Structure formats: structure tokens, C-alpha cells
Amino acid sequence: MVNFIDVLDRAANGPMMTQKDFDIKVFIPALRKVLKKYDLKWDRKEVVNTDDTLADRVFEAAVDFYSQVGTYITDTERVIQFSKAEILEAVEDAPKEAYFGEGPDRCVMKGRMPDSDELPHCHVGSGTNTTEDVALRLVEAYARISKAKTISIPIINTLGHIRTAAGAPTEVFAGIRAMQYGREGTRRAGRPGLAIIDHLSSASTGVSTIAASAPQFGARPSDGWLVSPFAELKTDYSSLNQTAYLTAWGANIGQEAGPILGGYAGGPEGLAVVNTAYSLHGILVIRATYHLIYPIHMTYVCSTVPEVLWATSASTQAIARNMGVPYYTLLYAAAGAATKMYFDEALAALLMLIASGS
Template sequence: MTENVWDNKVVPDAALRIKEKHEIVFGEDLIPTDRDLIDRLFRAGVDMLVSTGIFNVDSGKVINVTEDEVMAAIRNAPKRIQLGANKDMVLLEPRKGNSRRKPIIQGGPTGATVSEDIFVPMFQSYAQEPVVDTIVNGVMATIDGIPSATNTPFEIKATLAEIRAVREACSRAGRPDIAI
């Protein structure tokens, strides 16, 4: 199977089937508060993972998991995770409806392609916003003017350049320890 087939056929088809099976319908609320809908969303997520599996892009194969494995992983998952360090350390932990704890705010282009010439200034803009708790990386369109090609040695250079650029941007914003 190819990544394209997985992304554009397998996942959307499974999501539609599972949405219908679990009667998932969102109303006006951005965040569901109806306990029954919340439970169905959870069951749908588990169903999606168990029935679809996890695609390994390197091997082109699907890793199948059982419901017991999913539930064991959830039970054994850490209850809280420390992100970042020093003054930029935040704790990622479960929140329930109407929680008094503020949510973790992530800033960044979330995997989108970004021009090399604006990469550092853009990430600096995200990092200098006090409301942003963590940074989500993007993909630099070119490295030294050369388009980044996946599955090549150049991809390693591109990844290292992206990491350095994001770290530089965060340091410029006075937040060298923010989680990325």
C-alpha cells in the first residue's frame, strides 16, 4: 500500500464508516459537552484504530492492534507530561469539562510548508506570543535554496536545518526552553 492510498482512501473511508456506525454528529458546539457524544467519540476513536491500524510509511505495511492493546496503552500512558524547561515548562495533563486549568496552546504551522526566507521570523512570532506554550514545527520548503526531497540524504540536512532554525527563532524570542 502507498501513503497516498492510505491518506486519501483508507483513512477517509474508515472515518466515514465509523462516523455513521457511532452516530457522530456535531451540533453548534465546538467542544462537545454531551456525555453520550463524548463516549461515542471515544469508542469511535478506538474502533478507528483497531479496524484501520497504523500505517508504517517506511515499510508500506499496516500495523494492526487489538482493542485490549489499545486499552492497555491508555491505562499505562503517563498521566502528565512535562514539556519544555525552566520558565517555559508546562504540564500536559488531562482536563475535564469546565476545567479551571488553561489548555496548552501550541503555535506553529503544524507540518505546513514554509518559505525558507520567512521561516525564522515566523517561528519567532509564534514564540514571542506569551499565550503560546509550545511550538509545532513546519517544513522548510528549501534549504539553501534547494528543494528538500524526502527519502534522500538531503532530508537529514533539511531536518537539521529546520530544528536549528526553530531553536534560533525561540532563542531570539527569549524562550530557548520552550517545547517543540
């Protein structure tokens, strides 16, 4: 696999272009080209893809697409490019298991095949906004769920009477406080070794993430850190700084992305390809040991409409069948908490994901 130093060299010296040119002259034409070349079309009668050959074509299209597009670096206005051979070598070398936690709470997250009888990894919680007085109790409640193998911790958006802000000193404090509450919450639940795999939802910048990840605040390399791009297939030095720190430490890195249906990804067929391409970006640029995708509809601002469910199903199957990497999906509901529609949406999403190999 291409090493990380070479990735950084390409980030500094790759082809230069404006962000607008990357979107309009590179990304969109390349996506249209591969959709036609690999004959990718959504059957509107399907919510879950049932065609294995289509899933494989989605993967082939994603490899072709990513070899043409690469990852755009907003700081340098350059593109990190990879050949098809480099991408396929990275797929072969990518971690197929991610190990989380310590002691009796240590666990492994593995890739699953579509229609597998193997139980999926049970992850509990999300990086939702909350206040300090609620955060600790919320984490403890997550950790007390006996089936939970890993958890997420919430975002702390206030410190006392002050609201936190990205890039401000309050963000550093919020990140540290979230880390401390995460460790204390698992200890109170009697599971001090339980892994937290959404570090650091309270910190959006590389500086605050690295500061809050110092071991004296409770961070462990057996936890997991999510490193996110920008829509679509863009990143910056702040994210690469996080990757450099975490790679040097040997910590688990999670590639997360929320591609948008109705944006540059286009319709459901394009979304399926872009979803899959993000996992290629993850193993090559972010050095991911696990992957999180949460596609969303631009208009409805949820993930449970049929076209998004189908695109997620097709891309999940493409990744499961051809990459075998640890992979899970977060889907957003349109309905409010504790409503019947919310549970209907959750059921639809889970049935699709488990059958598709997430």
C-alpha cells in the same frame, strides 16, 4: 501495555493483505458496523456535541473498531492487530501529562475535560512553508509571545536557490537547518528553554528526521516530534524507525493524523470514530505522549464546515472523557489570511475546541 518490540513483531508477522483489501474489505465494513451498533448519528442542528452519552459511545465504537481493524504496515503489507483488552489496558497506562522545555520555560501539557474552567495549553505557530531568510525571524516572533508555552517551527522548502525534495539530501540539510533556526530563534527571544513540538516538519522521512535530531544540531528530548500515518490508519517502517529512535532516547512523541471527511472515514459520524481511533493507534503503535488531530473536508479542503466541527467536537469529548491524554487540534481555514472570514472560522473552531476539552 503491549511493548514496542511486540508491536514490531506484529508489523512483521501480522495478517497479510493488500492495501486495497484493508481499505475495502476491513476498514469500511468495520466502520459501518460500529456506527450502526452504537447508534451514532449527527444532529444537523448541532455544531458542538452536547450529549455526554454520545461522546462515550464514540469512544466505545472507536475501541471496537480499532480492535477489528488495527494499523496497516505498507512495507510488509501486514496488519498490527490488538485485542479490546490490550487497547483498554493501553488507555489506562497511556501518559496523561507531557513535559516540554527546559529551565523557566519548562511546562506541562495535560488533558482537559469538556466544559473545564482550566485554561487550555497555549501553543503558537505551525509547520508552514517558508524560506531560510524568513524562518529565523518567524520563530523569534513566535517565541516572543509571552503566553506561548510551546511553539512550532516552519518548513524550510528552499536552500539558497535550490528547492528541497522528500528523500533527497536537501531534505536532510533542510531538517538540520530548521532545527538550528528553531534553537537560535528561541535564544534571540530570550527563551532558550522553550520547547519546539513539531519536529521535524522540514523532514518527511525517517532517515532525515533522525539525522536532524542529533543533539549537536540543537534537539532535546524535552522537545516534541510528530509522527504521522497515512489515510487511514496506515504507517510504514520509516515512521516506526522514528518511533524506535525517539523511544530509545526518551523523547516526547506526538501522534498526528489528518483523517478525511468524504474519504474512507465517510461522513461526520465515521470521522468522529476514526479521529478517536487514531489516538488509540497513537498510544499503542507510535508510543505517543501527546496527540494532534487535524481532520479536513475532502471537497472544501478545510476543517471549519459544520460536519467537521461536530465530528471534531464529539471525538475530542470522547478522548477527554475516556482517555485523558494531552490532546490538541489544528483546524484549517477556507479563507485567506487577515480576512474577516478567517477570523470567523478561527473563532468558531476555538470556541468548539475549548468547550470540548482540547
